[in-house]
Amino acid sequence: MYLPEHFEETRVEELHRIIAEYPLGTLVVNGPCGLDANHLPFELDTSAGKHGRLMAHVARAKPVWTEAKDGDDVLVIFRAADAYISPNWYPSKHEFHRQVPTWNYQAVHVHGKVSILDDERFVRGVVARLTRTHEARSESGKRPWRMTDSSKDYIDAKLAAIVGIQIDIEKMIGKSKLSQEKEERDRINAAEELRKRDERIISKAMLETTGKKGR
Structure with a gap:
């Protein structure tokens, strides 16, 4: 990932926040058939190891768990x-006509070693924790769905159809491209235009960042 200094995100807590709030990661492996990408919701354990650990599960029918071997290097993109x-959102554009369109975003690339865990206890724990986390977000004020809402035989059959994946994180590379290289008035006005369009999350991130001129 191209990473100019002024866009580099080094705050570990911010990298962890992005992963936790946007947990659908793209797992990239280099298997016997070449590069392959799978989109999986991940659980992040920040207390495991030096950099943390990612856990997920995949359908047994997906080839990724047989193509990736324990200890393989993998990449997960969040x-x-x-x-x-739009250039029109920059006040300086109307004075000097020296702006072009761009795209702002935040992303985290996680590099680590993968372990394949075909273990019922592991996948049961991952499913239970992911469910608890995301039901709490989606069912505010209502009783969240629990695994015990279904019969034991039904849940056992579903768990038997999935395999666990664990990734011990070796490094995280973060990029927050939020118009830091622009004049403050340009960055603030662009953020305000996004807010008007209900793009409130990226707008808020732009307003909270510190401007840093590129080198």
């Missing part, structure tokens, strides 16, 4: 909110 930025 992307937060993003938005198109």
Whole structure:
């Protein structure tokens, strides 16, 4: 990933926040048939190891768990909110006519070693924790769905059809492209235009960032 200094995101807590709030990651492996990408919701354990650990599950029918071997290097890509930025939103454009369109976004690339865990206890725990986390977000004020809402035989059959994946994180590379290289008035006005269009997440991130001129 091309990473100019002024877009580099080094705050570990911010990298973890992006992963936690946008947990659908793209797992990239280099298997016997070449590069392959799978889109999976991940659980992040920040207390495991030096950099943390990712856990997920895949359908047994997916080839990724047989193509990736324990200890293989893998990449997981997480992307937060993003938005198109029009040059017309920069006050300086109307004075000097020296701006072009761009796209703002935040992303985290996680590099690590993968382990394949065909273990019922592991996948049961991952499913339970992912369900608890995301039901809490989606069912505010209502009783969240639980695994015990279904019969034991039904849940056992579903768990038997999935395989666990664990990734021990070796490094995280973060990019927050939020118009840091622009004049403050340009960045603030562009953020305000996004807010008007209900792009509130990326707008807020732009307003909270510190401007840094590119080198």
